[in-house]
Amino acid sequence: MKIVKIQVMCCLFIVILIASVPSLSFAGGLIDMAYGRDIKSDRSKEPIQPVPFSYDNNRAKTDLGKMLFFEPRLSKSGWITCNSCHNLSTGGADNLPTSIGHKWMLGPINSPTVLNAKFNLAQFWDGRAKDLKEQAKGPIANPMEMASNHQLAAEVLQSIPEYAQRFKNVYGEEKITIDNVADAIAAFEETLVTPNSRFDVWLRGYDKITKEEEDGYILFKEKGCIGCHNGFGVGGNAFRKFGIAKPYDKDTQTLGRYNVTKNEKDKYVFKVPLLRNIELTAPYFHNASTWSLNEAVNVMAEYQLGTKLTDDETNKIVAFLKTLTGDQPEIIFPILPPSGEHTPQPNRN
Numbered sequence: 001m002k003i004v005k006i007q008v009m010c011c012l013f014i015v016i017l018i019a020s021v022p023s024l025s026f027a028g029g030l031i032d033m034a035y036g037r038d039i040k041s042d043r044s045k046e047p048i049q050p051v052p053f054s055y056d057n058n059r060a061k062t063d064l065g066k067m068l069f070f071e072p073r074l075s076k077s078g079w080i081t082c083n084s085c086h087n088l089s090t091g092g093a094d095n096l097p098t099s100i101g102h103k104w105m106l107g108p109i110n111s112p113t114v115l116n117a118k119f120n121l122a123q124f125w126d127g128r129a130k131d132l133k134e135q136a137k138g139p140i141a142n143p144m145e146m147a148s149n150h151q152l153a154a155e156v157l158q159s160i161p162e163y164a165q166r167f168k169n170v171y172g173e174e175k176i177t178i179d180n181v182a183d184a185i186a187a188f189e190e191t192l193v194t195p196n197s198r199f200d201v202w203l204r205g206y207d208k209i210t211k212e213e214e215d216g217y218i219l220f221k222e223k224g225c226i227g228c229h230n231g232f233g234v235g236g237n238a239f240r241k242f243g244i245a246k247p248y249d250k251d252t253q254t255l256g257r258y259n260v261t262k263n264e265k266d267k268y269v270f271k272v273p274l275l276r277n278i279e280l281t282a283p284y285f286h287n288a289s290t291w292s293l294n295e296a297v298n299v300m301a302e303y304q305l306g307t308k309l310t311d312d313e314t315n316k317i318v319a320f321l322k323t324l325t326g327d328q329p330e331i332i333f334p335i336l337p338p339s340g341e342h343t344p345q346p347n348r349n
Helices: 002-020 030-035 059-069 132-141 150-158 161-171 178-190 198-203 211-222 293-305 311-322
Strands: 239-241 269-271
Touching: 059 161, 059 178, 132 150, 132 178, 150 161, 150 178, 161 178, 198 211, 211 311, 293 311
Parallel strands: none
Antiparallel strands: 239 269
């Protein structure tokens, strides 16, 4: 009898709880927050959109891509991985002015984050890769990065029985190709998004940012930052000259998109960087000229917008930018298969 009474009381409690907080149980509540469904809100018309949720992927392919992302044997030395320059523990970047490559060589440009990179209109600062698949091929054969070559990288993987079987399962082919290697890595990188930032929650109609942060967003729009930094990635969807309002005199050597197009008007033109998780990815700009987010905001105001911000305005905009930090990918490191008897040995020379 006591058990029955307890069960009845529990049921009544649940009914009362649901009735008292319907917004937490149905449309627009915690369920929506957890799965990314939008509610009706005027904020849905903002020029920045919440990071969309997507679980539509080939698990076997993304698991293979994840292994390859952490696979040091794709590099000549057997030491460098994709994660070396795009560390998933530190915002998808390496927090260095330029990345360290083969034989401790330093790269020529700051390494951008891989998080939310699927929202970029192209990859690399100069946009020379049209998508993540094309980008994934670059570092493997770059002598200053992984310093291998595409044929050797495929041969290394082919010589490892577990990889040979996994590639066959995913692609239906006996031979491992660099195209399929890059395709698998890109498939994994497509999953590296950071939803549920406090700003995204605010966009969905919930009060998850402070008055100072909301003021910062208003300034972000009023000053003109929103003209380049909008959309899902808060950037990444356009090319712009660095130095629109006045020439950027801190770096006149890095020519940006000109290296791809050879068009004079593309000198000092770069892909607009993503601002999501920006507080995690210092130093800033292609030349890593500052470690301070406040200074980066002031530089943008001066060189791109032709204006000078007050300290209060800068602080408010930075406060807003910090609301763009979303849920970081929770990665369980893959256990990589052992080399085969004929796997080429690492070469540090």
